[in-house]
Amino acid sequence: MNCQTCRVEIEELEAGGRLSEGAGAHLRVCPECGSFHDERQALRRLVGSLGPVHAPPDFDFRLRARLAAARTSASQRSPWLSFLASAPAIGIAAAFALLVAGFVIYRQMKAVPNARELARGAAAERPEHGNTIQETEQPGGEVADAGPVGNVKNENPSVVVEVKHQRAGVRHNPRRGVTAQAVAKAPTIVSNDSAALAAREILPAWRRPFNATANAVVELPVRSAAQPVRVSLDDMRGARRTVTLEPVVFGSQDLAGRSLSRGGVPEDIW
Amino acid sequence: MSTLTSVDELRFGTAVPQAVVAEESLTDHALLEATRAGDETAFAQLVGRYRNQITSYIYRMTNDYDGAVDMAQETFVRVYQAAERYQTTYAFSTYIYRIATNLAISELRKRKRRRLVSLTGFFQETEGREAREFNPPDGGPLQDAVLVDTERRAAVARAISTLPEKYRAPLVLRDVEGKSYDEIARILETSEGTVKSRISRARGFLRDKLRAYL
Numbered sequence: 094m095n096c097q098t099c100r101v102e103i104e105e106l107e108a109g110g111r112l113s114e115g116a117g118a119h120l121r122v123c124p125e126c127g128s129f130h131d132e133r134q135a136l137r138r139l140v141g142s143l144g145p146v147h148a149p150p151d152f153d154f155r156l157r158a159r160l161a162a163a164r165t166s167a168s169q170r171s172p173w174l175s176f177l178a179s180a181p182a183i184g185i186a187a188a189f190a191l192l193v194a195g196f197v198i199y200r201q202m203k204a205v206p207n208a209r210e211l212a213r214g215a216a217a218e219r220p221e222h223g224n225t226i227q228e229t230e231q232p233g234g235e236v237a238d239a240g241p242v243g244n245v246k247n248e249n250p251s252v253v254v255e256v257k258h259q260r261a262g263v264r265h266n267p268r269r270g271v272t273a274q275a276v277a278k279a280p281t282i283v284s285n286d287s288a289a290l291a292a293r294e295i296l297p298a299w300r301r302p303f304n305a306t307a308n309a310v311v312e313l314p315v316r317s318a319a320q321p322v323r324v325s326l327d328d329m330r331g332a333r334r335t336v337t338l339e340p341v342v343f344g345s346q347d348l349a350g351r352s353l354s355r356g357g358v359p360e361d362i363w
Numbered sequence: 364m365s366t367l368t369s370v371d372e373l374r375f376g377t378a379v380p381q382a383v384v385a386e387e388s389l390t391d392h393a394l395l396e397a398t399r400a401g402d403e404t405a406f407a408q409l410v411g412r413y414r415n416q417i418t419s420y421i422y423r424m425t426n427d428y429d430g431a432v433d434m435a436q437e438t439f440v441r442v443y444q445a446a447e448r449y450q451t452t453y454a455f456s457t458y459i460y461r462i463a464t465n466l467a468i469s470e471l472r473k474r475k476r477r478r479l480v481s482l483t484g485f486f487q488e489t490e491g492r493e494a495r496e497f498n499p500p501d502g503g504p505l506q507d508a509v510l511v512d513t514e515r516r517a518a519v520a521r522a523i524s525t526l527p528e529k530y531r532a533p534l535v536l537r538d539v540e541g542k543s544y545d546e547i548a549r550i551l552e553t554s555e556g557t558v559k560s561r562i563s564r565a566r567g568f569l570r571d572k573l574r575a576y577l
Contacts, residue, residue: 104559105544108541135577136566136573137566139573140523142512142515143423145415146418146423148435152414152435152436153407155432156439159436
């Protein structure tokens with residue numbers, strides 16, 4: 094038996110137990126292991142001499158009171174609280190979810206009045222500084238009111254221009270254009286300089302067709318430089334073409350950190 | 364298990380009913396089964412069997428008598444409350460010692476987090492620094508043998524209380540409580556090899572601290 098095996102046996106020796114014959118023989122020839130054995134035995138006697146500690150005489154009485162208090166509080170506590178106390182992780186997750194939901198609802202409630210105020214402001218600004226097209230140039234140089242498309246009597250086929258402001262996620266009702274065409278006797282196209290506005294503050298998309306004669310200069314409204322403008326051209330004979338105008342990017346917008354498409358804008362403008 | 368509404372409904376520890384006499388011969392498992400069925404005297408028997416052992420064990424772990432009594436009571440409260448879920452896979456003593464160990468280790472960790480400034484803390488060993496002896500053995504002759512014994516026991520208790528908790532629990536269970544390696548492994552929920560290794564390391568630490576008494 095080597096020293097390591099002997100020392101393992103000494104360590105694992107039960108209190109009052111005897112070493113094996115091999116370990117005993119090794120101890121007789123190995124003084125280091127012999128002193129290790131004596132030292133370990135002395136240490137175990139020393140630790141074992143600590144003796145038992147007794148519970149105080151009022152241990153049972155205090156325990157009874159404690160049990161009764163625990164049972165009373167457990168019966169008074171609601172099942173939900175008991176459940177949350179037993180699973181604190183679920184409680185924390187639920188509280189976090191409520192917090193996030195509350196934050197989202199708050200943001201939405203805060204955003205809706207802003208959009209309404211913006212719409213109100215835009216409506217108030219329209220007559221003042223809107224680039225308005227109220228007339229349609231006739232080929233003869235006459236200027237006539239631009240009534241509903243169907244009522245316009247053109248000798249030459251006019252071009253019906255529908256201006257759509259595209260907004261991500263908004264689906265346009267195709268009937269809406271017809272209704273607006275019928276109602277808006279003199280369609281007003283307002284160009285608001287909304288370049289400084291965030292994209293989400295753009296007014297709801299609208300669709301208002303108007304007539305324009307061929308080769309006439311037509312001003313199109315720009316409500317936001319951040320959004321593309323789609324122009325639909327209809328020659329009233331079934332041919333239809335849609336042109337998308339890319340947004341215009343200004344340097345100040347870049348400073349504001351807005352992620353706008355710069356496609357088609359020369360790099361050396363600024 | 365019936366619901367308690369007052370302290371008086373728990374009659375253990377006072378007048379011993381006749382049924383208790385018969386229950387003294389019951390095993391721990393049988394007593395816990397009876398407790399689960401609503402027999403409070405059976406639980407009183409269990410408390411009577413283990414209150415001193417658990418108090419002593421926790422005291423050796425924490426070196427704080429009042430705290431040890433408090434934690435021993437908490438151990439029994441947990442046993443009582445979890446009686447419905449108790450499984451007779453292992454011995455009841457393993458089960459109750461495991462609860463007591465967990466409570467004691469939690470308390471030791473709380474103390475470590477609180478970082479209480481202890482008057483004896485300056486003399487306890489810290490990471491990488493040798494402890495200074497708070498109460499060094501008096502080299503002069505002591506006339507009273509009782510005083511010598513008391514002083515030696517106090518030194519051993521202090522030395523144990525300076526051990527890291529992972530070494531302290533197996534050492535106390537083995538050398539103070541006299542548990543087997545197998546039971547210690549089950550109480551601490553670790554392997555028997557780990558238990559043996561930790562006990563050996565703990566004895567090495569103690570040998571260095573108590574060299575003057577060996």
